Amino acid sequence: MAFNKTTTHASAMRIGILEDDPSQLELLGHWVALAGHDPRRFDHGNQLLRAIRDESFDLLILDWNLPDLSGIDVLRQLRQFSRVPVIFCSSRDREDDVVKALQEGAQDYLRKPVRRMELLARIDTVARRSDDTETTSENFEFDGFRVDFSKRAITRDGAPVDLTQKDFDLAVLFFRNLGRLLPRSHITQTVWRENGSVNSRTVDTHVSRIRAKLGLIPEHGWELKAVYAHGYRLERKQGAALLSAFTGRAEEEL
Numbered sequence: 001m002a003f004n005k006t007t008t009h010a011s012a013m014r015i016g017i018l019e020d021d022p023s024q025l026e027l028l029g030h031w032v033a034l035a036g037h038d039p040r041r042f043d044h045g046n047q048l049l050r051a052i053r054d055e056s057f058d059l060l061i062l063d064w065n066l067p068d069l070s071g072i073d074v075l076r077q078l079r080q081f082s083r084v085p086v087i088f089c090s091s092r093d094r095e096d097d098v099v100k101a102l103q104e105g106a107q108d109y110l111r112k113p114v115r116r117m118e119l120l121a122r123i124d125t126v127a128r129r130s131d132d133t134e135t136t137s138e139n140f141e142f143d144g145f146r147v148d149f150s151k152r153a154i155t156r157d158g159a160p161v162d163l164t165q166k167d168f169d170l171a172v173l174f175f176r177n178l179g180r181l182l183p184r185s186h187i188t189q190t191v192w193r194e195n196g197s198v199n200s201r202t203v204d205t206h207v208s209r210i211r212a213k214l215g216l217i218p219e220h221g222w223e224l225k226a227v228y229a230h231g232y233r234l235e236r237k238q239g240a241a242l243l244s245a246f247t248g249r250a251e252e253e254l
Contacts, residue, residue, distance in 0.1 A: 013058035013127060014038045018048050018074065019089070020066050024112075028061060028089070031116045035123070045069030049077055054227075056181040057084050059127060061119075062106075064090035064097070072104060079105040081235050082179025085126045089114050140175075143221075143236070145214070147172060154214070161213050166191060171210045174224065174234040183231040207232055 015032050019025040020043045029039035040057070042048040045066050060078075062071040069077075075086060088101045091112040098109045107126045110119060139148050144157045152168050154161045163171065169191045173182070184203055191206075192198040207224065211217065216224040216234065223235045 012037045013123075014040065014056065015123070016040045016042060016048055016051065016057045016060045018042045018045060018061065018066065018071065019063045020044070021063075024063075028114070028119070031119060032061075032123075035120050037123075043067075045071070045074040048074060052078065052082060052084070052179070054181070056183075059123060060084055060086045062086055062088050062090075064088065064092050064101075072101060075101070075104050075106060078179075083177075084180065085129075087122055087126055089119070142175075145175070147175065156214065163210070163213060166206055167210050167213070170206050171214060174210075174216075174232070178234055178236060181227055181230055181233045185231075187231060 015037050017025060017028050017032065017039055019028060019041075022043070025041050025043060029041050032039040040051065040055075042051065043066075045068050048060070049069075062074060064071040066074075071088060071090065078084070078086070086106045086108075088098075088106050088109045089112060090097070090101075090109070093111045101109050107129065108122050110122060139146065139150075141147070146155045148154070152165065154163060154168065154171060170187070173187065173190055184200060187203055188198045192202075204226075207226075211224045216222040218237060221237045223237060224232065225235070226232055
């Protein structure tokens with residue numbers, strides 16, 4: 001769940017825009033800002049990927065043809081550690097290009113020249129769809145984990161993991177935001193809704209506990225790490241891929 005999740009009718013999303021044409025980059029950023037969102041502009045794929053490691057984005061807009069990594073290469077690398085929604089905006093208009101982008105994990109595809117109101121409508125739609133998917137209470141499975149909401153339980157490789165109710169909520173929050181930096185304020189508001197004044201030590205204790213109980217450590221292909229002065233982020237180490245997610249709902253979004 002994106003912690004700044006909004007549409008043009010709600011609070012602002014942070015939107016990363018990857019485009020190597022300066023005038024197009026400025027125009028897209030201007031439209032996004034006018035809609036009340038926070039645009040971050042990038043003209044190189046590696047620049048965007050580095051930023052995603054340090055910041056959290058609610059949505060990305062990617063061009064295909066770039067001077068370093070292509071947009072599709074950026075998307076492939078991104079999907080190794082993040083589920084952030086992606087919209088392609090490209091002059092490539094062949095059907096197989098559109099299909100390829102969607103198969104690689106993009107949520108939508110716009111052909112240039114992009115029209116302002118259409119872009120903003122697509123942003124709204126993708127954000128809503130992502131929010132609906134991430135707030136569902138349907139069971140989901142990936143990488144040996146199974147999350148069962150009816151039992152409020154998590155198993156790993158078929159074995160139950162002993163978790164408190166807060167541990168369960170915290171683990172689900174991280175799983176649903178794989179690759180995203182979660183500020184402490186968002187963690188406390190989401191998991192400890194009845195107590196917004198929960199202290200940092202409580203959060204640290206619960207994070208440490210689910211890290212140990214679920215094996216979210218580099219030796220097992222995961223890293224649940226603290227980001228100084230910001231919060232926490234769960235990452236899948238390079239080379240490991242999600243096996244399935246949200247009982248097929250991810251496939252429905254392609």
